[in-house]
Amino acid sequence: MFGFCGRLLHVDVSSGRSVHHRLEESRLRQYLGGIGLGTCLLHDYAPAGVDPLSPANPLIFASAPLVGTGVTTTAKFAVVTKSPLTGFIADSLSSSHFALELKRLGIDALVITGQAPSLVYVFIRGEDVEIRPAEHLKGKNPRDTESSIRAELSCPAWVASIGIAGEHRVRFATISNEGRHAGRGGVGAVMGSKNVKAIALCGDRETSVAHPQEIEAIADSLRRRSLGSLTDKYRRVGTVANLAVFNRLGTLPTRNFQQATFEDADALSGEALTENHFSRRHGCASCTIRCERLFKSRTSNGGYDQRLEYETLFALGPLCGINDPECVLQAAELCDRYGLDTISAGGTLAWAIEAGEKGLLPEAQTLGLRFGHGDGVLAAIHAIAKREGVGALLAEGSKRAAIETGSNSSDWAMHVKGLELPGYDPRSLKTMALGLAVSPRGACHNRSGAYEADFSGEVDRFHGDSGRGRVVAASEDFAAVLDSLIVCKFLRKCFAEFYTEAAELLSQVTGWTYTGAQLRSTGERIHTLKKLFNIREHWQPEDDWLPERLLSEKLTTGVGKGVGLSPDELREMVRGYYQAREWDENGFVPARKIEELGI
Amino acid sequence: MRPMEEPNDVTAATAIVLAGGRSSRMGTPKALLLFDGEPLIVHLVAALRRLFADIVVVAAPGQDLPSMPVTLVRDEVAYQGPVGGIYYGLRASGGEVSFVTACDSAFLSSRLISHLLSQIPDYDVVAPHWEGRFQPLHSVYRRSVLPLLEGQLARGELRPVYLFEKVRTRRIDEDEIRRFDPEGLSFFNMNSPEDYREALKRWSDVHGSNGPGPTAAIHCTVELFGVARMLAQTREVSLALPPEATYSQVFAMLAEELPVLVGQVISTDRNSLVDGYACNVNGLHFVRSAAARVNPGDNIVILSADAGG
Numbered sequence: 001m002f003g004f005c006g007r008l009l010h011v012d013v014s015s016g017r018s019v020h021h022r023l024e025e026s027r028l029r030q031y032l033g034g035i036g037l038g039t040c041l042l043h044d045y046a047p048a049g050v051d052p053l054s055p056a057n058p059l060i061f062a063s064a065p066l067v068g069t070g071v072t073t074t075a076k077f078a079v080v081t082k083s084p085l086t087g088f089i090a091d092s093l094s095s096s097h098f099a100l101e102l103k104r105l106g107i108d109a110l111v112i113t114g115q116a117p118s119l120v121y122v123f124i125r126g127e128d129v130e131i132r133p134a135e136h137l138k139g140k141n142p143r144d145t146e147s148s149i150r151a152e153l154s155c156p157a158w159v160a161s162i163g164i165a166g167e168h169r170v171r172f173a174t175i176s177n178e179g180r181h182a183g184r185g186g187v188g189a190v191m192g193s194k195n196v197k198a199i200a201l202c203g204d205r206e207t208s209v210a211h212p213q214e215i216e217a218i219a220d221s222l223r224r225r226s227l228g229s230l231t232d233k234y235r236r237v238g239t240v241a242n243l244a245v246f247n248r249l250g251t252l253p254t255r256n257f258q259q260a261t262f263e264d265a266d267a268l269s270g271e272a273l274t275e276n277h278f279s280r281r282h283g284c285a286s287c288t289i290r291c292e293r294l295f296k297s298r299t300s301n302g303g304y305d306q307r308l309e310y311e312t313l314f315a316l317g318p319l320c321g322i323n324d325p326e327c328v329l330q331a332a333e334l335c336d337r338y339g340l341d342t343i344s345a346g347g348t349l350a351w352a353i354e355a356g357e358k359g360l361l362p363e364a365q366t367l368g369l370r371f372g373h374g375d376g377v378l379a380a381i382h383a384i385a386k387r388e389g390v391g392a393l394l395a396e397g398s399k400r401a402a403i404e405t406g407s408n409s410s411d412w413a414m415h416v417k418g419l420e421l422p423g424y425d426p427r428s429l430k431t432m433a434l435g436l437a438v439s440p441r442g443a444c445h446n447r448s449g450a451y452e453a454d455f456s457g458e459v460d461r462f463h464g465d466s467g468r469g470r471v472v473a474a475s476e477d478f479a480a481v482l483d484s485l486i487v488c489k490f491l492r493k494c495f496a497e498f499y500t501e502a503a504e505l506l507s508q509v510t511g512w513t514y515t516g517a518q519l520r521s522t523g524e525r526i527h528t529l530k531k532l533f534n535i536r537e538h539w540q541p542e543d544d545w546l547p548e549r550l551l552s553e554k555l556t557t558g559v560g561k562g563v564g565l566s567p568d569e570l571r572e573m574v575r576g577y578y579q580a581r582e583w584d585e586n587g588f589v590p591a592r593k594i595e596e597l598g599i
Numbered sequence: 600m601r602p603m604e605e606p607n608d609v610t611a612a613t614a615i616v617l618a619g620g621r622s623s624r625m626g627t628p629k630a631l632l633l634f635d636g637e638p639l640i641v642h643l644v645a646a647l648r649r650l651f652a653d654i655v656v657v658a659a660p661g662q663d664l665p666s667m668p669v670t671l672v673r674d675e676v677a678y679q680g681p682v683g684g685i686y687y688g689l690r691a692s693g694g695e696v697s698f699v700t701a702c703d704s705a706f707l708s709s710r711l712i713s714h715l716l717s718q719i720p721d722y723d724v725v726a727p728h729w730e731g732r733f734q735p736l737h738s739v740y741r742r743s744v745l746p747l748l749e750g751q752l753a754r755g756e757l758r759p760v761y762l763f764e765k766v767r768t769r770r771i772d773e774d775e776i777r778r779f780d781p782e783g784l785s786f787f788n789m790n791s792p793e794d795y796r797e798a799l800k801r802w803s804d805v806h807g808s809n810g811p812g813p814t815a816a817i818h819c820t821v822e823l824f825g826v827a828r829m830l831a832q833t834r835e836v837s838l839a840l841p842p843e844a845t846y847s848q849v850f851a852m853l854a855e856e857l858p859v860l861v862g863q864v865i866s867t868d869r870n871s872l873v874d875g876y877a878c879n880v881n882g883l884h885f886v887r888s889a890a891a892r893v894n895p896g897d898n899i900v901i902l903s904a905d906a907g908g
Contacts, residue, residue, distance in 0.1 A: 229863070229875040232826045233903035241825040245902045248824070248882050271828050310908035423908060445908065455877070455906040457885025489907055493875070559882035 002210040003065035003509040004028045008041070009107045011122055011129055013194055014055055014114030018129035023108055029512060030598060033064030035091045036484030036526040037109055038080030039533060042089065045111055048536055052084035052186070053169055053193040055115035061160075061199070062109045063102050064486040065509050068207055071219045072226050073488030075099045075286035083185040084193075085171045085344070085397050086418040086442045088534040088543075090185025093446075093483060094160070096284040098177040101158040104203025116195040119167070125155060125202040134197040139164055141337040142176035149200050161198035162188040163339025165385040169193055170395040172344035172420075176336070179307060180284070183341045185419060185441055186397075210511030218505050225494040226288045234490045238281075238293035239310035240270030242423070243317075250558025251425040254318040255371050256350035257414050257549055260425040261558035264323030268313060273325060279305045289490050297329035306333045311445075314423030315346025320353060321371030331377055338385035344397060347420025349380055351398040351413050352390070360407050363390035411548035416443035426550050428560035429454040430464035434573040435472045438544045438587075440530040446489065448475040462560060464569045466576025473580045477523030484526055525597040528581075528589055532599070541586045544574055611695075612716055614651040615688030616643060617681065617736060618702040619659035619674050624791050629703040630664060632795055634802050638665050640702050646841075649852055650709055650869065651698070657688045680757040681736055686748040689740060701736040705798050706784035706805065710847045710870055710890070714779050715739045715771065717868030723766035727776050729786045735759035737785055817842060817895040821853055824902040827864045827876070831857045840893060846878060847871065847889040849899060864901065877904035 006025065011018040023037075031040045038060045045058035059081045066074040077099040083090030102110065105124055112122065121134040137145050145161040158177065165173035166188035173188030174181035182188075209215055233241050246252040247265035254262040266272060273295055283290025294305040306329045316322060316331040335342045353371050356364030367383065367390060368376030383391025393401050398420055402413035414421045419442025426433030435450025436443045445451065453471045454461035478498070482489055485502060495501045499516035507514045534543075546565070554564035578587050618630040618640060625632075630640040640656070644667050647654055654669040659677045672691040674683055685699050696719050698712055711727075718725045719739050726738040738759075747762055776783060784805075789795050816839040823831055838852050847870035854861045854869040866873050871889045878886040879900040886899075893899070 229873045230905070232863075232875050233905055234907075236826045237829065239908040241903060242906060242908045245824045245900075245906070248822070248900060248902075249879065250882060270825065274829065314908075424906075449907065451906050455885065455904070457877075457879075457887045490905075493905060 001025060002208050002511045003069075003506075004033070005103075005106045005108050005205075005207060007107055008109040008111060009105065009124070009129070010111045010113070012114040013112060013116040013120060013122065013131060013196055016131045020107070028108070030522065031526060031529070032481075032484035032506075032522060033067070033108060034062055034076065034078040034093070034484040034486040035080065035480065036522070036529075037064070038062035038078045038091060039089065039526060039529045041109055041111060042080050042082070043529070043533060043536075045113065046082050049538075050082055052082045052087065052190060055194065056113065057082050057190055057193075059112045059187065059190050059194065060109055061102060061112075063099065063107070064484060065506060066485045066487060067099055067103045069209055069215055069219065069509055070286060071215070071487070071505065072223050072286060072288045073284070073491045074486060075284055076486040076488065077102050078483065078486065079175055079182040079187045081187055081190045082537065083418070083441070084169070084189045085186040085399075088417055088442070088537055088539065089440050089530050090187055090190075091441055091447070091483070091530070092175075092182035092184050092187050093486065094175070094177055094180050094182040095287075095488070096178045096180055098158040098160050098201065100285055101201040101203050103207055104205055105201060106203065106205040106207070110199070112194060112196065112199075114194060119195050119197050121149060121161075121198040121200060122196060123153065123157070123200045123202075126204050137197045138167065142339055143179070145198050146178070149198055153200060153202070155202040157200040157202040159198050159200045162191050163337060163385070165338040165340045165395075166192035167197070168385065168387045168395065170340065170384060170387065171397045171400070172341040172348070174339045174341050176339050179336070181336075181339070181341070184343065184444065186341075188339050209509045211508040214508040215505070218501075218508065222491065222494060223288050226491055228494070230493045231289050231490060234289050234291035237270045237274060238291055238308075240273055240293060240308055240313050242270070242310040243313055244269035244271060246314075246423065247558075249428065250555065250560035251428040252318055253314065253414075253421065253423055253425050255321045256319060256354045256412060257421070257425065258354075258553075259557045260428055260555050260560060262318035262323075265318065267323050268317045268325055268328065270310075273308070277325060277329070282307070287488065289488070291490055295325075295329060297326060297333065299330070304333065307336070308332055311423055312342040315343045316377065319346045319350045319423070320377050322374055322377060323372065324374055327374030327377070331374075331381060334378060334381045334385075338381070340381065340385060343422055344420040345381060345384065347414055348384070348394050348398045348401065349377055351402060351409070352380065352394055354412055355402075355405055355409050360405055360409055361390065411552070414547050414549065416546060417441070417543050419443050421547075424451050425555070426546060427555050427563055427565045428558075429461050430565070430569070430573070431459055431461070431468045431471055433464060433546060433550070433565055433570065434468045434577055435475065437546050437570065437574060438472065438577055439476075440527075440534050446479065447483070448472055448479050449489065449492075450475050462563050464565070464573045466572050466579070468573045469576030469578070469580035472577055476527045477520065480526040481519055481523040484522075521597065525599060528593070528597055529599060532589060532594070535588060544587055546570060611653070612651060612739070613653040613655055613692035613694040613697040614647040615685070615692060615697050615699045616640065616647070616654065616656045616669075616702050617684035617688065617699065618656055618664060619662060619677065619684060620701070625789065625795065626792070628662070629789055632703070632789065634705065634799065639705060641665055641667065643700070643702060643704065643707070644669055646707055646709070647700075649848065649855065650712055652855070653693050655688050655691045655697075657684045657691075679752060681759050682748055682751050682757050682762075685735070685740065685759065686745065686752060689742050689745055689748070692742065695742050696739060697742065698739050699736060701788060703789045704737065704785065704787070705789070705802060706787050708780040708785045709851055710845070711776065711779035711785050713847070713851065713868045713870040718769050718771070721767070722769040724763055725769040725771065726763060727771040727786070729773060729776060729783050733760050733763060733770075734786050735763075816840060817844065817893065819849070819893055819895070819897040819899055821849065821899045821901060824900065826903065827860060827901045830859050830863060833857070844893045845890050846886055846893060846899075849893055850889065872901070875904055877902055
């Protein structure tokens, strides 16, 4: 077998036993790696109705066929589990050396189940698995955890770990490696629930590919394309460039989606950050784009370099009414240190601020949580990570916190299926509104790029119609293929004809004959498999819906002032989406579709 | 002919206006025919100024012309026909590449000119072919053809097409021309008073009753975001555009104002944005075609085409 290893490693941390299992070629052909393979294994390993934070919920790390091939942006891995935040699928991606090392173990996936009696870390060296005590790592941040483990091992290991938030099972805790995070859906809480502080990998195998020379030619071409104008934004400003543009286009969520523009956007713009705070650029292993930007924070104890992306900037800035870049950098640093998803952290904080200001959450006011008050936001992040005071409630995420708080606070808990919304206001991006509503993992900007249609002028972004269903479905399938090969989305526009080129690349790696059409239907198969997992976990049509605020309050500022999103408009788009997917009118997948896709 | 050393900077191209013809059938110098009260050549130079920083006007010895911000050269030997004019113009030009036009071309298309310029990197001459004939007085030439033109003058070969047979000539056929200038008005020349009357009528149709003078200019603001803002070191630029200007003209004028954007944000032919960049009007609608018209007072937003975060 080329490109794949044809086996997985299952580690049960309750018993300490580990077993390698064969992975059939037919399954790898059908689902590829990454999110596709991870979703497939989730169906296998997760008992129906499993409690996400129980020992039986599997935590799956999946590699992919392009990992280790040297093709730019492909050093990635997927983390798939049942989300403690949504109760549905959580499929997160992270990248860099940990991804390469996972593949060097000679496995396509690592499945962790069980619960260790005390805090441990899993050390895998080649074929050997060792469960090691980790009490001495308790309370450490991911960066210190990585360096401590590397110092005590005799081989140069790569480490993924959780911070305090994961240890405390904060429902939006991340798994972190090399400063990056598998961020969304609470995968870190699942790892924490297993009493696993970290996973350290030390591999010694190289996966063979079928046609190395042909792959090198394709890799070389992609490398060159990755350095052209199509990736300018990522290479020269970073994703933080979105903030000023989104503000101009009236789609920058501000003060818990009460506005779609922020009056102090200039201070937080990517351009201003670059001018005033830029420190250096960084990239993942095997990546030529190198989109990461580190910005200097100047604290009283000398300052530090902090990684900042648009989503973090929006969520800890305008969403909470914060206009001070220094405060956003500090909040981002805290989230990284504790291992918290910054989008869900910002979304939950913004909900809490509003609840406090409306008199429903006095503890939030006591903590100093107010729109625009940086100190309160920083204090609340500490409290969430440690589950202290009101932090214990907020550690549950906005959906659960609102249900617990009651009154009408669920109306402005800005989540879909429990996952907090990213930084795109759906009222001025109607295709995105649909993408967010129907995404299997909840409000997500990565499992489809539905916003692309809105930003292209192909559609009227202020008005939704049933035709968006087809657009969103195509975008989801495209993302499913990218996430299963795995190729970074920032490379996506560099392909002249993605499916044809990616199929050619996959064929050269695996030695299998793969066509563009096959790859396209593979995307649909993977996406449908995610949906089927959710249906198995009691998904209902009302889960494909948006928060009440978006459906009852019109935009009050910016170019979209006066524009709203009516329930009928959303219903029509959702109906069009189910139709495009050839699902039934309630969004369930009919047996003939399952059969047609070969699931 | 030996190919030119690459690359050549077409962004620094020169415009050459040949004004020294006899105008015998017209009875009056064509360059001075009045449109909206101004000599045609004044309009022509103003239009070319939007695309070219360097303009050369080739006039006959002793010919009267209005004062203009151009390099004025005189034919050393009068009335040698177009080959002489092209030769003297190229010799005086500062750039490696020049666009040559006759002084009676009242309806130049900046989009077509930009397209011709975009084709020159692999050729020595780019010449439109319209209604069965090459249009040498609406063509782009490399300076390297000078020795060949000198030879033609010495031999009395006064037709430019002789040159086209000797060098790498890119022929632009009608279908291709129509993409930029549907009616081929770029090749409308005036040889008689009847032609002048026809031109005045068309001028009125194209420019409206007020003509294209400064008072009729429309104003818009270009807002720069991301890479464009950082390269230009400015957030916005105000532009005065001719009536019914298109986005191609916006990009061309912006390129003139902010040359640093050319090749990075604005394409080297200056009539579009490079891949990866997009244009939005007033924060509302995305521009899908560079041929779309600009409305007075528009705020034109230049941003990355990729909204991924």
